[in-house]
Amino acid sequence: MELHLTQPDDWHLHLREGDLLEAVLPYSAQNFGRAIVMPNLKPPITTTAMAVAYRETILKALSPDSSFNPLMTLYLTDNTSPNEIKLARLSGVVFGVKLYPAGATTNSQDGVTDIFGKCFPVLEQMVEQNMPLLVHGEVTDPSVDMFNREKVFIETILGPLVQMLPELRVVMEHITTTDAVNFINSCREGYVAATVTPQHLALNRNALFQGGLQPHNYCLPVLKREAHRQSIVSAVTSGSKRFFPGTDSAPHERNRKECSCGCAGIYNAPVALSIYAEVFEKAEALDKLEAFLCFNGPDFYGLPRNSSKIVLKRCPWIVPQSYPYASGEIVPMFAGQILEWLPSNLYKEHL
Ligand SMILES: NC(=O)N[C@@H](CC(=O)O)C(=O)O
Numbered sequence: 538m539e540l541h542l543t544q545p546d547d548w549h550l551h552l553r554e555g556d557l558l559e560a561v562l563p564y565s566a567q568n569f570g571r572a573i574v575m576p577n578l579k580p581p582i583t584t585t586a587m588a589v590a591y592r593e594t595i596l597k598a599l600s601p602d603s604s605f606n607p608l609m610t611l612y613l614t615d616n617t618s619p620n621e622i623k624l625a626r627l628s629g630v631v632f633g634v635k636l637y638p639a640g641a642t643t644n645s646q647d648g649v650t651d652i653f654g655k656c657f658p659v660l661e662q663m664v665e666q667n668m669p670l671l672v673h674g675e676v677t678d679p680s681v682d683m684f685n686r687e688k689v690f691i692e693t694i695l696g697p698l699v700q701m702l703p704e705l706r707v708v709m710e711h712i713t714t715t716d717a718v719n720f721i722n723s724c725r726e727g728y729v730a731a732t733v734t735p736q737h738l739a740l741n742r743n744a745l746f747q748g749g750l751q752p753h754n755y756c757l758p759v760l761k762r763e764a765h766r767q768s769i770v771s772a773v774t775s776g777s778k779r780f781f782p783g784t785d786s787a788p789h790e791r792n793r794k795e796c797s798c799g800c801a802g803i804y805n806a807p808v809a810l811s812i813y814a815e816v817f818e819k820a821e822a823l824d825k826l827e828a829f830l831c832f833n834g835p836d837f838y839g840l841p842r843n844s845s846k847i848v849l850k851r852c853p854w855i856v857p858q859s860y861p862y863a864s865g866e867i868v869p870m871f872a873g874q875i876l877e878w879l880p881s882n883l884y885k886e887h888l
Pocket residue numbers: 551577642643673755756757758785787788801802803
């Protein structure tokens with residue numbers, strides 16, 4: 538059996554820099570037409586000039602025949618100026634501004650400490666420029682339980698923000714809870730939407746502890762209990778236009794995951810399409826897969842849908858144990874396991 542689909546896009550991706558960029562870029566570029574590229578580098582991409590330079594770096598690292606299009610983002614700080622948003626819009630290459638609450642996740646230390654107190658003029662300029670705010674939706678208060686940080690963020694920050702600025706376009710990234718699904722469904726369609734990762738559709742928090750501690754299943758926001766996973770599956774398979782894929786593929790070198798203080802982030806670029814397809818198949822919703830993977834994202838961002846096609850073949854394949862590269866290796870999600878759907882770009886390797 539084969540699924541012929543419009544080329545999907547990835548609306549939340551970490552491409553990193555240097556040899557890690559070189560190692561992971563081909564897997565995203567083979568599977569996805571475009572990707573929203575996250576700005577949490579060291580130092581973070583806080584200006585349009587930096588985003589333009591980073592985009593050039595990515596384009597140089599692409600194979601010459603690739604038509605992959607990186608859509609850049611700016612990293613919001615307490616000091617971002619409204620003028621920077623104007624420059625971002627004028628550049629034509631910046632498609633969103635990313636809110637990392639300071640300390641919430643990998644390389645978020647330069648993020649926002651007080652969105653209401655420090656960022657309002659910038660947010661108003663984003664409304665003016667129709668520039669979406671992309672949100673890592675977790676509070677950072679250490680007294681809030683890890684598993685409640687998304688819910689508390691919705692209650693104390695995102696809900697009020699959306700009320701105050703109803704014209705602001707917002708993407709709540711990598712949603713993990715029933716609370717987030719309900720929140721998104723309660724907002725105005727076309728203004729507030731969410732990205733969904735393969736891991737939050739396919740795994741619950743048991744995957745962190747099954748048979749011993751599993752660092753390669755650790756990401757932020759952390760996996761939640763099964764009922765939350767089921768809500769997210771229902772949301773994406775419902776046919777709603779409010780949800781689209783954002784892999785949050787977030788590679789870290791193996792030794793940075795398997796150590797006494799392991800980094801958050803799951804590398805899933807090579808397996809993401811296979812996992813999305815498997816989740817939709819299990820939910821008997823393969824007829825909804827193309828809209829989720831290929832239409833809802835560009836429609837929300839006001840971009841044309843891709844005209845190219847991909848094929849997913851029902852052909853079990855084994856995920857590599859790791860991807861070696863110059864500085865070490867990267868362990869992918871579901872390393873060594875069998876997946877049911879093989880993307881067309883992998884046929885050659887598996888024939
Ligand atoms: N998701 C993660 O666990 N990690 C991401 C950052 C992020 O998206 O929060 C990373 O950059 O490693």
